[in-house]
Amino acid sequence: MLFLSLFMMEKDSLNVLILAAGLGTRLRPLTNDMPKPLVPVVDASILDLQARKARAIGNIRLHANAHYLADQVVAAGEKLGFEKVWVELPEILGTAGPLKRIYNEGYRGGLLIMNGDAYCNFDLTAFVRNAQALAAQPNGPQVALLAVDFPKVNTFRVGPDGRLAGVVGRFGSEEGMPATFSGVSWYSDEALSRIRDGEFDIREFWKQEMAAGRAPFVDMKQLHAIWIDMGSPEGLMAAVEARLKELGRNVNEAVVEPGVKLPAGVTIKHSVIYAGAEIQPGEKIENEIRGRGFKWKIN
Structure with a gap:
């Protein structure tokens, strides 16, 4: 009976991975002694704020990866109640590597990816539910990517079917609706099983999925939501302003x-x-x- 209950929990809980292994070079010397996901933004770190947003989904298991000043991220993860912080040493595993690592360790229930250096106000529950519903359809996309409208980047090209048509300068078509990848994505267990062991660049996996007729779905419903890359001083200040506004305080x-x-x-x-x-x-x-x-x- 215990085995059965653990199995059911494994199947029903969504895994959430917050990417927190970056070097934070654009914020040095602030990040000389502190990893970027732990930089305070008014009243909490981005890691904490992202965890709070993820928990609003409901039944989840929180994960993070860590590399630079990993001990600090591990300690923060323990304090915040993470399932596990996956330390990547001696090398960072890119974006695809951490996903496959979690799958290979037996975690099931799908995987939501978030960035540990972005301030946002996405409706993650709506995004995940939509992704899961589409994946359940015959030949439905097993990967969903949440897009924003950020003209300075907008390297995504989205086809009329709502699927990824290409990434400018990387692969696929340069025609279609322009958009920017927010860093938030969802992968079914089926999709995770297809990531190759040793794969680092998640864009190569998207390319493989497209070549196999399984192009990721691009969710365009939250194009104008707040999304701030806080990896630069200007971005950090913008994140502080957004957090003050969220708290009802003077920016x-x-x-x-x-x-x-x-x-x-x-x-x-x-x-x-x-x-x-x-x-x-x-x-x-x-x-x-x-x-x-x-x-x-x-x-």
């Missing part, structure tokens, strides 16, 4: 990391202050991000 207010002591007479507006920032008494700070060893002016 121009100062965000000071707990424990930071400000000198007398300092005034701060539309800025973020992290531990170790150098601040002079009486200084006026506006449109900046500061921390140990850096001062970023944000236009």
Whole structure:
């Protein structure tokens, strides 16, 4: 009976993988001592915020991968109640590698992928339900990719059937509806089984699926949802503004990391202050991000 109940749980629970293995090079020196998914955004890290959004789906098991400063991600995962943080050493396994690794370890129930460096307000429940419903149809797509409209990128090309027609500069057609991949995707167990062992680039898997007549579905229903790549100083500030707005606070207010002591007479507006920032008494700070060893002016 115990075996049966565990089996049923395995089948019914959706697995969620938050990708958190990146090096965070665009945010250094802020990320010299802290992995990017753990950078505070007002009141919580992106890893925490993504986990909260995933839990809103319902019956899930949370996973993350880790490489750079992996011990910190593992500790955060334990605190946040993750099923497992999959450490990738000595090399990062790309995007396809972590997916196949989870499948090979016996996890079933489908897999939702999220990024550990993106602030967003997607309706993940609607996305997953739509993906699962399409996959259940005869010859239905076993992979779904959530798209946004971001003209600076928009490398996706989507055919009239709603499926991926190509990725500009990589493969397939350069004609069709333009869109940008949000980093959020869903894979059925059947699709995961087809990822090759040792595969790193998930785009190669999409290409293989297209060649086999199984092109991924591209969900275009949330094109204008909030989606912010917080991998740069400008992106981090945009994420802070979005979080303040979500909390019902003024987007121009100062965000000071707990424990930071400000000198007398300092005034701060539309800025973020992290531990170790150098601040002079009486200084006026506006449109900046500061921390140990850096001062970023944000236009």
